[in-house]
Amino acid sequence: MVSFTRILFHQRSQALSTIKATGIRPLRSLLYVPCSSPKFLAKSLEENVASSDTIIYDLEDSVPISRKKEAREDLVSFLKANPYLKTRLAVRINAVGSGFEEDDLASIFSIFPSSPSSSNFTPLSPLKPEDHSSTPPLPVIVIPKVDHPAHLSKVASLIKEARGRSAEVGSRVPLIASVESAESLWNVGDIAGWRGEGCQMSGLLFAAEDFCASTSILRSPSRVELLYARSRIVMAAKAFNIAAVDMVCINYKDENVLKEECEEGRRLGFDGKQAIHPAQISRIQSSFSPSLSEIHRATRILEGMEAAELENKGAFGLDLGGGKAIEMIDEPMVKAAKRVVQVANLLGMTDKALSSTTDTDEGPSPHGP
Structure with a gap:
């Protein structure tokens, strides 16, 4: 939870910096x-x-x-x-x-x-x-x-x-x-x-x-x-x-x-x-807002990449849980994850994401219907 919280707030800082520099917001x-x-x-x-x-x-x-x-x-x-x-x-x-x-x-x-x-x-x-x-x-x-x-x-x-x-x-x-x-x-x-x-x-x-x-x-x-x-x-x-x-x-x-x-x-x-x-x-x-499941997934990706970089790796396997296959994660997927968390921060969804440990069906899946 500490890492989860740190990543959310770090991405909030980056998102606000982007807004200040470019004027772009959700x-x-x-x-x-x-x-x-x-x-x-x-x-x-x-x-x-x-x-x-x-x-x-x-x-x-x-x-x-x-x-x-x-x-x-x-x-x-x-x-x-x-x-x-x-x-x-x-x-x-x-x-x-x-x-x-x-x-x-x-x-x-x-x-x-x-x-x-x-x-x-x-x-x-x-x-x-x-x-x-x-x-x-x-x-x-x-x-x-x-x-x-x-x-x-x-x-x-x-x-x-x-x-x-x-x-x-x-x-x-x-x-x-x-x-x-x-x-x-x-x-x-x-x-x-x-x-x-x-x-x-x-x-x-x-x-x-x-x-x-x-x-x-x-x-x-x-x-x-x-x-x-x-x-x-x-x-x-x-x-x-x-x-x-x-x-x-x-x-x-x-x-x-x-x-x-x-x-x-x-x-x-x-x-x-x-x-x-x-x-x-x-x-x-x-x-057009990230669902809680997307936010949790994005944060897991960012956490996993941080750990992989400490081991000098450019990719890692994300355990999907529930007996499902492991998904290979590399830099393009990390970029997409950062975007999800930044948008969540700008929309004020951080507190809700931190207090939730379950997935939600709101919003489309990033992988299709």
């Missing part, structure tokens, strides 16, 4: 909140909604063209009245070329012109009054219909103009690009690797319904026709060390379908999943 649930009505905005303060790791206030698809201006004004009024939310703040603007994107960004950054970078903002637990700086952190900007890097450069230019000279030196606005077309998927590596002044490419998001409409793909319950697109998005994101966010489960009242999609998405390498209803948050968060 991203699980991203819930859309329509800006089409002040009622929806007010509901986003309720605990069942605010429990999402990220809330995306949507100015795009959920708002009819006739209400774009009113929705934008409603969102600005709401954020002025509630500058310190309990979760990471994101805003989905209208697409480049829609005619609305410039006003969207000008309105948003009229509130956050000189805010510190949101990479310094930890969304995993509620903010306390003493956590508040003089200005709230910058929002994440979700950009729909990003077909090529030029769309990102255009948004960066508009953000720079909107923030003006009051922007804090060194602060960068996080961007998440939405992959929605064949052209977008073809260019996804260039999109993921984009760099621009004043902004930071932070993630890729898969908009499955728009993608199917663009490519004439016919959806099936198995989702097999989307495996290539989803895998390509994950690989592009991992290549540039940014987040990969899986598609919306449109069957939001079917818990079994949501569970299947979440577990499949995690096995594919996604970091989180979009949500369209508060009832989806809990399942998404549990699926």
